[in-house]
Amino acid sequence: MLPLLLASSSVYRRDLLSRLRLPFTCSSPDIxxxxxxxxxxxxLVQRLSLEKAKALAASHPAHLIIGSDQVAVLNxxxxxxxxxxxxxxxxxxxxxxxSVSFLTGLTLLNSQTGHHQTDCVPFTVHMRHLSAEQIERYLHAEEPYDCAGSFKAEGLGVSLFQRTEGDDATSLVGLPLIRLVDMLLAQGVALP
Structure with a gap:
């Protein structure tokens, strides 16, 4: 297997990728x-996920490079x-x-061959009706200022949800593992 590189400095993406129990390194692309x-x-998210992976291809030849980007869309x-x-x-x-829609672009680039797979995984969060007091208590408790949508789904932010909708809950956190596994399998990576 080619070495795996996560083109991100996000601790959330790093924690998600570690669930697959594959060795990997991280590097932050400058794009x-x-x-x-x-x-x-x-x-936007598909372009940025590909650009993040391509930005590291020259410095990491013969790698499988994972690029991901996410936006939240409201109204x-x-x-x-x-x-x-x-x-x-x-x-x-x-x-x-x-309802807030999260679109997560995902690219797996083989820097040895130049072949890449790019996709977008959607996930929707239907929010509860929230009072100003609930919002302020939540923000003081979790300080989600580095998260699109202003909440951490993997933490207390779930208390703000009425329901969720989508095929892969990990996409909400920023790295859709189910789709990534499909891509890795297509590159011959043995999982589990």
Missing amino acids: DESHRPGESALE DQIIGKPHTFDKARQQLLNASGA
Whole structure:
């Protein structure tokens, strides 16, 4: 098996990938993650996942490189990481009683052959109706300012959900493992 490289500095993605019990290393790609005019959320995450993997191909020849990117979409608008309490509070107020779609782009690039597989895995969170007090208590408890949508699904953020919908809950955290396993199997990786 070619060495596995995760093109990310995300601790969330690293923790998810470790579930597969395969040896891997991590490296953070340096790419422009700007949204292009007229580009859909789906096109954006697929392009960025591929660009992240390709950015590391020259420095990591003969590797299987995993690139991933995620956006949250609310009312047909991409919402990013809030970075601050006030922005997170506003995101959650806007999402109260609504549905937030998460689109996770995923690429597996064989840097030896140049062959890549790219996909997008959707997942939807239907939020509870949340009071301002609930939102503020949650934000003070978990401080999810580096998370698209302003919550951590793997933590207390689940208390904000009414229900979820999708084929792979790991995509919500940022790395769709079910689809990744399909890609790894297609490259001859022995799993489990």
